[in-house]
Amino acid sequence: MPAAGPQPGHAGLRVSDQDRERVVEHVQTAYAEGRFDKAEFDDRLERAMTARVHGDLVPIMNELYGRHPARSVPYPPVAGRVAYGHRVSTGGRGETGAERLGAVASHLLPLVGLPVVGPAVVMLTAGRTSPYVRAHSVEALNFQLTMLAATIVLAITFIGFVLIPLLWIGGVVLSVVGAVAAAGDGDFRYPFTLRLVK
Structure with missing residues (x-):
């Protein structure tokens, strides 16, 4: 060839x-x-x-x-x-079921108690061999790190402490939207996210 x-x-x-x-x-x-x-x-x-x-x-x-x-x-x-x-994918992004499943998992694992660890594990395993999975897991990881940092900052003040539940409700909604996008072979970018991991 x-x-x-x-x-x-x-x-x-x-x-x-x-x-x-x-x-x-x-x-x-x-x-x-x-x-x-x-x-x-x-x-x-x-x-x-x-x-x-x-x-x-x-x-x-x-x-x-x-x-x-x-x-x-x-x-x-x-x-x-x-x-x-x-x-192995023969063109198109995330066309195999395994790739889509890995990408979806990176968005949903935070909802079952693995906010940072879940996307990180997906990135370091399936993300090593699939650019599609890596793109979604990196995006999910950066969002979860941003959420963690925002929670710590908001917890310092009384008003911020009251806003934390709203922050996390929004995080749950965005994670579900990200999972739906990943299942449909689509790109997804979380808003207001610090992208520390590339």
């Missing part, structure tokens, strides 16, 4: 989420086939998920397939394969 990439001179062009996800799919497939050990897999996955320009992704594809002349198609799609017990 060719290591297709951008046309010559296009290495500085910004990549899209779809470009990153396609390279992640190739890395996942190579790992499932035993072509990488865990450390090599983690390294390439991190590089693919944090790539900003095509020049960041091309070396990863070259490591997988060798150097070939650039083609007009940015990155070839991966046929459906099994990795980690579920089908």
Whole structure:
């Protein structure tokens, strides 16, 4: 399979989420086939998920397939394969049931008593192999950290202490909205959130 990439001179062009996800799919497939050990897999996955320009992704594809002349198609799609017990995504965000479930869980776990730990665990597990799950779990984690900080600040004053229940009711509603968005393969951004985790 060719290591297709951008046309010559296009290495500085910004990549899209779809470009990153396609390279992640190739890395996942190579790992499932035993072509990488865990450390090599983690390294390439991190590089693919944090790539900003095509020049960041091309070396990863070259490591997988060798150097070939650039083609007009940015990155070839991966046929459906099994990795980690579920089908690797073949395009689209969060198209597998496992990805949607992980993304939904990151929003709902805080409602069952795991406000910060729940999204963090999802981010550090399923989020390592799915950009879709990672995006939702990072957003949920940042929201829960913001809620925790706001609760501490409000508890200092009497008026703020009275507002805490309203704050948490709003948090529950937003978490449910986030879960619905995640189940429908959609993006979701919590309002008034400090995004400390990237």
